[in-house]
Amino acid sequence: MLRIAITHPEAEARERWCAALSALLPQARVEGWRPGAEPADYAVGWYPESGFFAGQPRLRALFSAGAGVDHLLRHPDLPAALPVVRLEDAGMAEQMVEYCLHEVLRLQRRAPDYERLQREGRWQELRSLRRDELEVGVFGLGVLGAQVARAFAALGYRVRGYSRSPKAVEGVNCFDEGRGLQAFLEGCRVLVLLAPLTPGTRDLFDARRLAWLPEGAWLVNVARGALVVDEALLAALDSGRLAGATLDVFREEPLPASHRFWTHPGVRITPHVSAVTLPEISARQVASKITALERGEPVSGLVLRERGY
Structure with missing residues (x-):
């Protein structure tokens, strides 16, 4: 019988993954991993927990339970030849679009300015911006980035993307x-x-590159905290060079007090919730790819380690 191990630090997530994959792959035995398991x-x-890979002589592939894989690639015990497969969308693009659109709409309708005026006890009307006055740039045009960029364009925003x-x-x-960052x-x-x-x-958005922004x-930032140099961002905010930042991801999570x-x-801070993994939807993608691999067919989402994704 095909065996699938779920190695997730959260008990509820493990149970949801087990239930979803068991329903989709009834011929397989799906279990939360524990030391000594088959x-x-x-x-x-x-x-994966410490000791997981040591007891896996026949493991054929590891599926990431999230969109990012940088944490997996840093795992000290990850076998060099083990295929790693990332999730592609799996219900996250719609959430990401909603999150990013919410933040842009706040800026368009001057919400940060009205919040400041409220703190100051001032009644003052401000002109809202038109959509074509807010050019939105999406850095990263992978599955999620392309979806976000297309969504903004469909709503009439001017959109630029970088890959x-x-x-x-x-x-x-x-x-x-070729055109340049x-x-x-x-x-x-x-x-x-x-x-x-x-x-x-990593550390790409330092003081020099943040200064290239208008x-x-x-x-x-809904990607990874380490893309941005914290001190450089704070300096740009302190100086007024940047108006503000919405941060959903951080170098260290939870963010130190x-x-x-x-x-x-x-x-503005949110606790890494811009797009969360939905096991019931993600499991369909994983089950489909396991079925394809069992047939000897290629699958998408295979991580190229030298590239990092």
């Missing part, structure tokens, strides 16, 4: 390494970060 053929996990290699997304002014950033009134964390993107721009992001008036 070796599995496939695993689904966020960050490492050339891409074409309907309604989006696409940039890549600086040219891309210079037109972003709102910058949405949706790229994976790789050696090439004065008064707003940053939305002493971090200045908690108290900075220009920062």
Whole structure:
């Protein structure tokens, strides 16, 4: 019998993954992993527990239980030849669109300014911005980034996108390494970060690159905290160079209580909830790919370790 191990730190998530995959793959035995368990053929996990890989001599693939895989690739025990497969959308794109749209609509309708006026006890009407006055830049045009960019374009926003290699997304002014990151950033009134964390993107948004954004721009980070240098972002906010930042991801999570992001008036914080994994939907994708692998067929979402995603 095919065996599938679920290695997730949250008990509720483990149970949901087990129930969903068991229903989709009734010929398989799906169980939450525990020390001493029988070796599995496939695993689904966020960050496998210590000792997991040592007892898996026949493991054929590891499926990430989230969109990102940087944490998995840093696992000290991850076998060098083990295929790692990332989730592709699996219900997250719709959530990401909603989150990013909510933040942009707040800016368009001047919500941060009205909140400041309320604190000051001032009654003052401000002009709302038109959609075509807010050019939205999406850094990272993968599955989620492309969906977000298309959604904004369909609503009448001016949208530009950036990816490492050339891409074409309907309604989006696409940039890549050939056209240049600086040219891309210079037109972003709102910058949405949706790229994976790789050696090439870690600390990419430092003081120099944040200065390429237009004065008064707003940053939305829903990718990984380490894409942005915290001190550089705080300095840009302190100086007024950037109007504000919405941060859903951080270098250290939970965000330490002493971090200045908690108290900075220009920062909005959410606890990594912009797009959460929905096991019932994600399981369909994993089950389909396991079925394909069992037939000897190729699957999409296979991580290229040298690229980082």
